[in-house]
Every structure is written in C-alpha cells, then in structure tokens.
Amino acid sequence: MKKNKKIVLAYSGGLDTSIILKWLQENYDSEVIAYTADIGQEMDRKKIIKNAKKLGVKKIIINNLKNKFVKEYVFPMIRGHAIYEGVYLLGTSIARPLIAKDQIKVAKKFKAFAVSHGSTGKGNDQVRFELGYHYFGPKIKVIAPWRIWKLKSRTDLINYAKKHNIPIPKDKKGAPPFSVDDNLFHTSTEGKVLENPKISAPEFIFQRTTSPEKAPNKPTYVSIGFKNSDPVSVNGKKLTPEKLLEKLNQFGGKNGVGRVDLVENRFIGIKSRGVYETPGGTLLLIAHRAMESVTLDKDTMHKKDSIMPKYAELIYNGYWFSKERFRLQKIVDLKKNKVNGSVKLKLYKGNVTIQSRMTKSSAYSMKKVSFEENKTFNRYIVERFINLHKKKLK
Secondary structure, X not given: OOOOOEEEEEOOOOHHHHHHHHHHHHHOOOEEEEEEEEOOXXXXXXHHHHHHHHOOOOOEEEEEOHHHHHHHHHHHHHHOOOXXXXXXXXXXXXXXXXXXXXXXXXXXXXXXXXXXXXXXXXOOHHHHHHHHHHHHOOOOEEEOHHXXXXXXXXXXXXXXXXXXXXXXXXXXXOOOOOEXXXXXXXXXXXXXXXXXXXXXXXXXXXXXXXXXXXXXXXXXXXXXXXXXXEEEEEOOEEOOHHHHHHHHHHHHHXXXXXEEEEEEEOOOOOEEEEEEEOHHHHHHHHHHHHHHHOOOOHHHHHHHHHHHHHHHHXXXXXXXXOHHHHHHHHHHOOOHHHOOEEEEEEEEOOEEEEEEEEOOXXXXXXXXXXXXXXXXXXXXXXXXXXXXXXXXXX
C-alpha cells in the first residue's frame, strides 16, 4: 500500500534523530522526510544523506540558513545585549525559532500532516520548537517521541540502536557522547560527568575554544565595524554576516574567549548544568556595548538595559515570535541608526579588553568631560541639581 501521509522530521543524522526516524516508520503509516537546517553546525552532509537513505528515507532536505540565522536572529539579539541569568548568550535558544519556521515551510510544501523533533521531555527545546511550529503551522500535528515512546533513557536508546543496526557514535574517550548542540554562534555540551556540578568540566569536551592556558602568549587585536547597530566589518574588511561571525569565532576561539560553565534554570523548572562556547558572540556583545557607549544617550541605553532580562528570558523560553518580543525589539532598535563606528578589542588568554572606540557621533563630548576649564558645562547648575535630589531623600 502506497503511503500518502508524510511527516517532516528535524534530522541531524546523529543517534537520537536516527532512532526517532526508525521509530516513526514503525509507529506511523507515513513517509518520513528528513529535514536538516544548516546553521553552521559541524555536520557531514554525505553522512546525513547516507544514514537517512540507510533507514529508507527517499526525500532528504538540507537547507543552508547560515546567513539568515546570523543576520535575522543573532544580530537582532546582539542589539538587545541578551544574556540569560548573567552569563548565557542564548546560542541554542536563538536557533530553534528559525529551524521551526523553515521546517513548517517544508511541511507545507510537501503537504505533510505532521512534524517531529528530537528534543527530550525534560529540555527547553521541545517548547521552543513547538511554539515556533504553532506560530507558523497551527493545524500541523506535532509528534514528540520523547514524550510518548517507551524509551526512557540513553541506555534504552543505545539498545534500540543496536537492535536496528543504527551506528552509535563515540566521544574522544570511546564512550557514548555528551549531548552536544552547535551552530555558527555557539557550542553547548551537557550530560554525563557534567551532570554533577561538583566536578570540573574535562578539557576534552571543549570544541571551538583553546584553553586560556594554551592560548597564544601574544595578544590579538581585532577591530569590528558597525553600521546601524549591526557589525559589518572585521579589521576594516566588509564581510557577510555569516563570514563575519566565522572570522570572529576564529579570533575568539584561538584566544580562549567565550567559555561559560552554567547551572541554569530551565523553562520547565529543572536546574541543568551546561558548558557553552560562544567566542565570536562574546566579542560582538562586548564591542556592541562599547559602540553604544559613545553613540547613544543615557535614557536610551538605560531603557535597553532595563528590558534586557525580560527580552533574554523570552528568547530562552521560546517566545521569539511572540508579540511581547516584537514589542521589546522595537525598543531595542529605536535608535539603532545612531550606532555607527568601530571598536578595537585586545584578546589575550580568555580576556577581552576594549582598546578604542571610533565614531563620528556627537553623543560623546570631550570638551564636556575634560578636566581642563571650559565654558561648555555650567558647574553651578550641578549644585541646583544636587539640591533638587536631596529633597527626594525625604
């Protein structure tokens, strides 16, 4: 009997989604379409195609979304200086909305009745994917295997894989791998020894950053140019968003920049430890704040800072396409046309130091802040200003 129903699976080619692909075939009378979003993760296209074909998949789609990811998702988030719980630059969180949007687009194209993902029942990604699915395809069914199948652990998955001859990858120590998510913006690692917060993260799990101890003994200098609040050049060379982030990842990674070890509060209420590497993103965030410091007025900067925790939490929780995030983005971007110029950074063994800020903006006045006597600032007004605020203490 010919299968007319279709399911579009977000497929990475790895262990979990290969198992899900087989499971969907066993439990649904439908054709499974393997969909992969290329957002700069470490991936082997030939391996993805080979693994999918081995499992009987006829339609395999790999869409290159790298430039769109950086330009339309990462850059707006950088403009908002989004940091979750003080340190996390939201590398996984910001990728899910784009994948969900494109996956629904594929599902509509092939008239699929359902989409599926490999997110676990304890994680945040299931929420992020499914809010995106609902926004763009509310009538399309969502199949979340981890919430409905009988496989309850990593051991169950490995046994299932062995039963169906699905290849089981190994990490550098010859054991089943850590849970890793990566894209052009970051790499996150979870699970195994990292589940115990008392134990230091082993060096071999880090994939895109050199340890600060082994970083070069000489500093690296990087200049980032901005136009209308978005980065447009590195060391004076104009680059596409994709290439620009790649270049900054290289500089930051080589110098041990961008490592974070975090025990975070997941949206669903569980505390989880993760190790994140965001080298280029760290440079962008520091440089962008430095650029705004000499181009924006105090009220605009402080307003942005006041909404940032909520803005970051919305992204973390999967509300990228919500009305509230759109509203906050308007506040973030209110005066982005004023943020123009360049910032020079010094990178040395995990540290980032601002060297200079260059702009034609008049927001910063050397005359007003000079310790030399000048006529541009009335010091007697300051006394009245202080007296006014004394009254507010009562």
